[in-house]
Amino acid sequence: MGLSYENGIESEPLFDPNILKALDFSKSKVIFDPPISVIDPGENLKVRPLCSGDYDRGYLKLLSFLTKVGDISRKQFLDRFHAMSSCKGMHYITVIEDTVSGQIIGSATLAVEQKFIHDAGFRGRLEDVVVSDEYRGRQLGKLLVETIRLLAEHVGCYKITLDCRDRMVKFYKQLGFQLEEGNSNFMTVRFQD
Numbered sequence: 329m330g331l332s333y334e335n336g337i338e339s340e341p342l343f344d345p346n347i348l349k350a351l352d353f354s355k356s357k358v359i360f361d362p363p364i365s366v367i368d369p370g371e372n373l374k375v376r377p378l379c380s381g382d383y384d385r386g387y388l389k390l391l392s393f394l395t396k397v398g399d400i401s402r403k404q405f406l407d408r409f410h411a412m413s414s415c416k417g418m419h420y421i422t423v424i425e426d427t428v429s430g431q432i433i434g435s436a437t438l439a440v441e442q443k444f445i446h447d448a449g450f451r452g453r454l455e456d457v458v459v460s461d462e463y464r465g466r467q468l469g470k471l472l473v474e475t476i477r478l479l480a481e482h483v484g485c486y487k488i489t490l491d492c493r494d495r496m497v498k499f500y501k502q503l504g505f506q507l508e509e510g511n512s513n514f515m516t517v518r519f520q521d
């Protein structure tokens with residue numbers, strides 16, 4: 329997984345792109361109509377790992393559709409990127425690039441937590457699912473979530489969980505996530521807004 333350059337922008341992937349290509353969408357119970365997948369997400373679109381050059385491809389602006397991002401410098405971005413990439417198998421930020429504009433228009437994250445329980449297993453968390461305004465309604469949110477679900481299974485997680493606003497429950501239910509009876513509370517202590 330070496331460093332490469334695209335249009336002069338350094339482009340190191342956060343994780344091995346072959347892992348995404350290996351995902352078996354034939355196992356998926358989610359229906360895509362028309363059919364799309366990681367290999368073929370639609371015209372001029374590409375699903376791939378986050379790359380170090382994505383600072384210059386609007387990745388942080390995309391995240392601002394999700395929540396407050398702050399004024400992140402290139403150095404801060406690269407320091408965090410390299411901290412994540414050095415923890416192999418823990419951070420799978422998967423993005424969709426519009427190959428014509430060169431902008432990142434969708435993203436979702438699989439964060440893997442190492443446990444002692446479940447035979448020293450791995451728990452997956454689905455985080456930061458977002459599609460840029462003008463690309464919504466094209467099944468890309470669905471594709472990102474299903475990609476992360478298959479990825480979590482592929483890397484050996486015993487389960488994948490998420491937390492979301494009440495109004496998003498319907499979206500995730502149709503993608504196979506369940507509210508477990510007696511076990512659907514999400515609790516928080518906020519140290520910062």
Ligand SMILES: CC(=O)SCCNC(=O)CCNC(=O)[C@H](O)C(C)(C)COP(=O)(O)OP(=O)(O)OC[C@H]1O[C@@H](n2cnc3c(N)ncnc32)[C@H](O)[C@@H]1OP(=O)(O)O
Nearest residue numbers: 455456457458459464465466467468469470490492498499
């Ligand atoms: C774990 C977390 O990250 S929670 C945070 C979720 N992200 C956000 O709230 C950020 C702002 N929102 C977004 O970025 C987008 O609206 C997303 C990611 C939620 C959806 O992206 P899209 O690409 O528009 O979704 P997509 O086209 O795949 O929609 C799939 C289906 O979900 C439905 N859907 C889309 N958004 C929503 C929603 N907010 N609530 C309920 N259903 C929804 C669509 O109608 C569609 O239904 P259909 O298959 O019956 O036609």
